[in-house]
Amino acid sequence: MNNENFHPVCHEPPVAHALHHWNEQTKTLSYEYNGEDIISVTIPDSQDVGFRHGSDGSMQSIQYMQQIYITVEKPMWVTMTFRLSADTVNMRPHRARSGQAILAQNGRRLVSGVNGLYDADQDLLIDFNGCRWKWQSPRILQDESGKSVASISIRLCEKPLFINLRMHYYKNHLGYCYYRPWESKPKKKAVAGWCSWEAYRRNIDSGKIAEISRFMAENLKDYGLEYIQVDDGYQKMPLPYDPKLTMAEGWMACDEEKFPDGHEGIVKAIRSQGFCPAIWTNANITNPEFPKYNGDAILYHEGKPMKGEWIDYLYNCTPQTLAKHVTPLFRKLRELGYGYVKIDAIRHLLFDGLHEAVRLGIMGNREAQEKFRAYLQATRDGLGNDVYYLASWGELHEAVGLVDACRICMDANPTWAGVRMQLFETARWFHTQRILFLNDPDHVCVRTKPEWAKSVLSLISLSGELYMLSDTPEAYTEEKLEIIRKTLPPLQSRTAETGPLNLEYPAYAWTKLHGFAVQSHDSPVEPEDITAQEVYNMAGEYPTMDDDHPFSTLWAFHLQQGDQNWCVLGRFATVPLRACGLPLDSLGLEPDAEYHAFDFWKQEYLGKVSGSLSVRELAVGECQIVALRRAEKRPQFLASTRHVSMDAVSVQNVAWEGSSLMVLLSGVPGTVETYYFSESEGFRLQNADCTGADVRCEKDGRLLKAAVAFREKEARLRLNYKEAK
Incomplete structure (x- = not known):
């Protein structure tokens, strides 16, 4: 850092431009942000160098964006170095476009052609454009102070190199107003387990939990399965079963016939097999007598207790209500030994409850947002920081900074509608993965077609999403167990691309047509056949639909482990895919380099490839996974x-x-x-x-x-x- 331009390091990075400094002795141009030189470039023959000063670089004020440029009269190759916080990732500054793979990263790779760096500690996105360039090393390095260092060789000339700096990128540019990584971050650990819901629905009992715990211990624990999660069906209904009780007390009462030993029995059965106990709860109040005894805890409209469309009575989310009914519930679950808690129906508390109250004029938008945030804070206060917290369902901005994972789609099941949703929504929301929280595509039912199970588990494993199974032991044939074992554990991958959500693709256009909204609480969903016309109806029409690889079908997972660097190509047929030549640069690989290619599920060596890779036809639901290593x-x-x-x-x-x-x-x-x-x-x-x-x-x-x-x-x-x- 330049002492003459000293600025202190702020706990919250400033929404302010980076300041330039030219060192005449070393011929080095640098830009300082938050007390550190984040960009530096030495230009030896610098008589005719031009660059933009920090003071005139602001292009926006609230969604702050600064653009700087550098030009020289005599073309030259120079080294430009970026020095950023410890948690920095190579990031493409936009979502995958037509013909480009969705980019994921595990490790600290520097990917060919990916022209951005995201400083996740400061929420700072930097991208560089306008000149020929190349990374000088295959991965981000670390200096003696723990800073991330990445250098490019770049050709300066009379045409400007221009660099965009977007401060508070996820917080302000993408609108996640609660994102403050300098204060808290979600857990980055990989999560894998089993959930009871699509296995048994509400027909769950202590014997089934003990049986599945033993089965998973014998077959999958050694491969990375960690959690056994009890879902809806253990609790004594209605909630609370005695309307005079608090909601915290109501949730502590299990159905005596199904769980005679209560929560203590659940925890003991799961822990005895070496797993971490996990539990489901929700934000619903169902006892019709509750308002009579706890009327100060709920919302009213015109003097009557409010009910939501997909939820019953609604917490009013005042500090008194949260302290009495919410925080004690989650504190007790933590004390009982649950290491993972899934809270359901919070989407409906927000959308069908608090937002409905806004529509009715009971409160304003800001108050509804603050009340919902207060509910989430109360749940986290009860759970503490060590319990894993899954919010369900919806990609909820208000949950950022409080939860570890968000379910990004509605209930999954073994039909093609359910499987396609998991594949497609994983692609749609991938820009949030391990930046804001861990993405949860909901549980996987392997009783579906083997190829479909192979696809969804491959994608969840490689993308590093929350990995939950949900079938009875009978569904886990040796064929299905082998698919599971080869995809456990999920990786700790994170997004390597960012940008606003693309709204050119339909979301959930097919769900009610296929019965998602009217399924029984007692009967798990069974697989069903699908016609070609139904496949395309679900996919909808959008601009790149007829490309070789429409959105959601093409992925590139860039991995780094020690000195090993490689790419895993993933093709996922959310619609049928034709055979084609796939350009290597669309995957973030150097087109002129030579790579060994190996197809995982075929266990087939595809030879050495350069320029492009010939890929095969895939029927709907199939996948192709290919490792590419530089020869x-x-x-x-x-x-x-x-x-x-x-x-x-x-x-x-x-x-x-x-x-x-x-x-x-x-x-x-x-x-x-x-x-x-x-x-x-x-x-x-x-x-x-x-x-x-x-x-x-x-x-x-x-x-x-x-x-x-x-x-x-x-x-x-x-x-x-x-x-x-």
């Missing part, structure tokens, strides 16, 4: 059977030492996984050894297959080569 001139790791990421889960480290390839693996003892390696001219495998596992190697065309039988959770594989002289 090296020696043997290298390519893919595995363990995880759809190929392999951010079981491959902990890969290193070339002398003439040996060293691979640190993690796995489930008693299982066998296959790891694939490229063969290279000039190298011949001499032998392989492995500690913690047994290994058997064989050639398979242009690949080496290493079958690793895990004896322990960690194994060290060593492939020893002889290099030709």
Whole structure:
């Protein structure tokens, strides 16, 4: 930082422009924001350099945007360095356009052609345009002070390089007014579990919870399943069953016939199998006598208690009501040992309750917003900071900063309507993923068609969304268990693109036609066939509908782990997809580089590709997952059977030492996984050894297959080569 232009570091980053500074001695131009030089570029031959001063760079005031530019008379290549907060991600400054993959990132990748950086600690988005450029390293680096550092080689000339700075980007530009990452952030952990709702609906009891806990412990716990969540059906109805009680007291009473040992029995059964207990509640008040004894807690209209369309009596959300009925409920759930709480119907408290009160003239818009925020704050006060908090349902601006996850779509089920919704809404709302909260596409029912289950679980796993299963044990055939195991655990991926919501695509145009609004509380939904016409009716018409990859069908997951950098292509047929040539630069890959391509679900090596990749036809609901790794001139790791990421889960480290390839693996003892390696001219495998596992190697065309039988959770594989002289 330049002492002569010293500015203090503010706890809340300022909505103010970055200030320029030109150092004549070093020929360095820098821009300072919030007490730090965030952009610097040295221009050696600088006699005719031009740049915009900070003082005239403001283009907007409230949605603050500053544009700076740099020009030189003599073209030259220079290095420009960005130095930002620890939590910085390479971000495309707009959502995927036609022909572009939706971008996700796991790690600290710098993606080819992605011209933005998002400082998530300061809510600052920077993008650069107008000149040829290239990242100087494959990932964001960290300096000795913990700052994120990324550098580009950029060609300056008489045409301006222009850089946009958008301060308080999610908070002001995208309208998430409660987003203050300098005060709080959602948990970034991966979440995977089982939910009772679409397995049993309200026909749940203690025996079924004990059975599913044992089943999941035997089959999926070792693969990353962590939570068992009891949904609607455990509580004694109506709520509260005694109208003289508080709502907190009412929720503590379980249905004695179904759960004779109450909440203590639920928690004990789940914990005994090594899982974290999770519970569902909602914001509804259903006892018709409640207003008689607790009338000071609810909303009224014209002297009568209000009811909402999708909710019964409505909390008035005053401090007294929240302190009496809401905070104590969630404090008690935490004290009972629940580590995850899902709160349902809060959407209806807002949309069908408080917003309806605005429409009726009972309160104003600002008061309704503040009351809803107060309800959410009261729930978090009860839960504390350690309990995982899922808000259901809706992408709720008021929930930002208080909840860990938001359900982004309505109730899912095993029909194509339900599965497509999960695939499509994951794409629609991806700009919020692990920035504002974790996105929850709702539970997955694997009793659907195998290919459909494979698609939705692959996308949830790779995109890092909340991963919840919801079927009875009988639905988990060995085929379905294998799909689940290969997609557990979900990654900690986050969005690598941002921008306002695109409204050119229909949301939920099909739901009531397909019976979503009138399903029984007691009967789980069963799979159903779908016609081609129904598929296209659900998709609707929009400008890019006839492209090779319409919106929601094409993804690129960029992964970085240690020195390993790779991309996983995901194609998801929300409509049937034709075979085509897919340009690599549409995925954020360098078009002139050469990549090894491996199809995960086909377990097929597709060879080396450059420029574009030939991809196959996909029927509706099918997916294609392909790993793309830049080809090296020696043997290298390519893919595995363990995880759809190929392999951010079981491959902990890969290193070339002398003439040996060293691979640190993690796995489930008693299982066998296959790891694939490229063969290279000039190298011949001499032998392989492995500690913690047994290994058997064989050639398979242009690949080496290493079958690793895990004896322990960690194994060290060593492939020893002889290099030709």
